[in-house]
Amino acid sequence: MSQIEAVKEKLRVVRVLKLLKKTYTYEELSKMTGLPITVLNRYVRGKVLPSTKRAKELLQVLAPYVNVEEEVKKRIKFDEHGLFDNMSILSDTALMTLIAENIASRYLSKDIDKVLTAATDGIPLAVHIANELNIDIIYAKKKKEVGIEKFYEVNYIPSASGSVSTLYLPHWALKRGEKVLIVDDVIRSGETQKALIELCKQAGAKPVGMFFLISVGDNIEKLKEEYNIDVDVLIQL
Numbered sequence: 001m002s003q004i005e006a007v008k009e010k011l012r013v014v015r016v017l018k019l020l021k022k023t024y025t026y027e028e029l030s031k032m033t034g035l036p037i038t039v040l041n042r043y044v045r046g047k048v049l050p051s052t053k054r055a056k057e058l059l060q061v062l063a064p065y066v067n068v069e070e071e072v073k074k075r076i077k078f079d080e081h082g083l084f085d086n087m088s089i090l091s092d093t094a095l096m097t098l099i100a101e102n103i104a105s106r107y108l109s110k111d112i113d114k115v116l117t118a119a120t121d122g123i124p125l126a127v128h129i130a131n132e133l134n135i136d137i138i139y140a141k142k143k144k145e146v147g148i149e150k151f152y153e154v155n156y157i158p159s160a161s162g163s164v165s166t167l168y169l170p171h172w173a174l175k176r177g178e179k180v181l182i183v184d185d186v187i188r189s190g191e192t193q194k195a196l197i198e199l200c201k202q203a204g205a206k207p208v209g210m211f212f213l214i215s216v217g218d219n220i221e222k223l224k225e226e227y228n229i230d231v232d233v234l235i236q237l
């Protein structure tokens, strides 16, 4: 194992412990791992890193308790309009990184050049995934920023809005032939995601996969059929 991989495993232990800390007490974590609370506390606070051997052992012991799907699901609370506040999911950097590590491992061999999303809520997840893939993240905005000369732009009708929106992406952000992974927090109608595919086409770039944290409805099947593209989703509602 390379030095970097060893350090990554150690950091993963810290992330896993931080995530589990939201559900379990230190006493419970101590029973699960057989380690004193003081040691676990030092790991969580980043005062000490576990040894390579202990990191491996801890990842094995804690794996059955880590279920990112469940962790995301239990934070989804719909209001009377059928909408939910996704910030409790997107703001959790330990959770986002664990999800991103998993997605990145599926795309590492595909030589992706850029991760593309739509502002605003797609950005946190996209940044984590791009970071894991060691590539840049780009995001289309709903307004034209000053100081940028040329944009790719696509009109689309967001779900239930009844009005036309536009996504803008600066020309410099995407080059002909680049391979793109499209990421978003939620897919409902699929209109935003189709607009992102269209932006890639305008740039001559190639969307090679899509990942959504949460899919509401059956629109990912339609996307797969229409664009013949790999689509992964963590939670299907």
Ligand SMILES: O=P(O)(O)OC[C@H]1O[C@H](OP(=O)(O)OP(=O)(O)O)[C@H](O)[C@@H]1O
Pocket: 118, 119, 120, 121, 122, 158, 159, 184, 185, 186, 187, 188, 189, 190, 191, 192, 193
């Ligand atoms: O599949 P769709 O029906 O297109 O909906 C999904 C989109 O809706 C949300 O963004 P929104 O347009 O609400 O903007 P925001 O991220 O700024 O909240 C979400 O982040 C997706 O981008």
